[in-house]
Amino acid sequence: MKKKRISITDIAQALQVTPSTVSRALNGGGKVSEKKRQEIISLAKKLGYRPNPIAKSLLENRTNTIGLILPEFTHHFYSRVLAGIESVTSQAGYQLLICTSNENQNQEIKSTLTLLDARVDGILATISKMNDKFEHIQEVMDSGTPLVLVDRFSEEIETPYVISDDFKGAFSAVDYLCQIGCKNILHIKGPDNLSTTFNRFMGYKEALRKHEIEVKEELVLESSDPKLVEKIRFCLGDLHADGAFTYSDYLAFEIYKLAAELKITIPEELSVIGYADEPISTYINPTLSTVNQQPFEMGAMSANYLLNKINDSASPLEASRVDTKLILRESCRKMDG
């Protein structure tokens, strides 16, 4: 069983003084003889007394904690977002309490309530992929707890957010492939129903449009397609794809494997660009060109928005799309000239 927390009353009873004497002695205020003060401090120490944080925070109305809801840490992306958040919050003297949702909405709802119960001063959240309920988010806002959305946002939630510019990120990648002369550019899309999947596909199409290249349906594949491997093989072998832009670095690696099987050389015959700049992109051979989303900067920016909101609830609604960076490595042919 959990041991009872030592209270001021316990110390008062043990020393036969009033609780308010104990409180004055411990808080350094009021009239207490030096001898008595030492006696009280010494017993408090011995019993492991710590001020009740809830009572304390009721007075101050601050716990100096920030709640963070992230989907998972399997992708390097979120550990970089976390690092960016920490760089700001630790500087400002805040502790982070992190919950993971595993892309499960019920888990996200529970996490949100747990953080509210822990009386965090604000919440940073990446809402789970299949979010269709927003009551828990509304509850955070009703409670007056400042909230900032990171990486994903919903038009139904009017609160500050920081997201990545997926459209521009994809556009810059495919625009580059066109510039180095690729004509048949394969695209592997991400999971259905994700706005990031949609926006990256739009960026792909817009870049082709700019270069007056027709979008060929058979060159656009779905990552969830059970026949994905066969279809990539068909695109590389029969359709002579000379460029590839994938929703993730991991999908680019699938292309590497099939290109090796078909004896198609990267980058001489096929230029490849992934997405997210996962650590693997520098370890595979040839090293992979990719789109970096600047997750550290996203995290830091969202933490700053939250601190602004905590310090001034009337601060204007801040929102940003963080620019992506195209990282060129060995998997792309060099620009002519």
Place this chain on the structure above:
Amino acid sequence: MKKKRISITDIAQALQVTPSTVSRALNGGGKVSEKKRQEIISLAKKLGYRPNPIAKSLLENRTNTIGLILPEFTHHFYSRVLAGIESVTSQAGYQLLICTSNENQNQEIKSTLTLLDARVDGILATISKMNDKFEHIQEVMDSGTPLVLVDRFSEEIETPYVISDDFKGAFSAVDYLCQIGCKNILHIKGPDNLSTTFNRFMGYKEALRKHEIEVKEELVLESSDPKLVEKIRFCLGDLHADGAFTYSDYLAFEIYKLAAELKITIPEELSVIGYADEPISTYINPTLSTVNQQPFEMGAMSANYLLNKINDSASPLEASRVDTKLILRESCRKMDG
């Protein structure tokens, strides 16, 4: 007829807010707008609401949350430990509150106090690398909050723990290199002062001893050595190392790069084994043999120990060294025969 007792849910339904908003408004805790709070209090009064004392005391003794202190999420290892913990705690209806220490002891101390303040029912902790103060750990134990150490332990703390068997892990790797005929086995050690560094080095030495191979000082390198690259080059080129065992998969990758530079082929001329089974090990070419520490199993086991302790404070002190698994991939020559 006895009137039905008015519950928080009744008030919540009448005002179209969630029960937890009502609860926070009535208990004076949490953040509820003043207008909403007055509305709730006034309705509660009108309906004659009285808190259910049993539900209340149950609420106060248990929060159904478990605190987790991990160093960071940059290494895949900790995200797998987390997944293992979650697999057990979510099944048992507990919420996790996670704090990261970034291997910084002051940060770890603050995190510990934050978790105690959040009144978690138990704590799982990986203590930071340079831990020399234990007052905060003692405070957890004095508070009666069950504690289990994960991945790292200290002889100064008498509490259940789950760690990896680094000695055996290293021994199995180097024993295998000897069995396939390696005679000059390079070892790159990890950071100083870490028990894992020491234990893996001991495993290396013990395997050599078993095969009656002398430990050559010049084949044992320090990862922090500013001249590491030159020294690896010397070991591979001049000392004709035919095997390598490294503290981490990332260090093995350094060997890959220098072997390529010196035109030494892996595995024909040099067999390499890393440690930790990071995702990169399956993406680099040739794929890397490594020692898997079963982090998921470590996480699950430590969570089970904690639940046992939460449910029965008199439960015996449980402690385990989790077995490692040697994962053989393309970077090692096949066994003869």
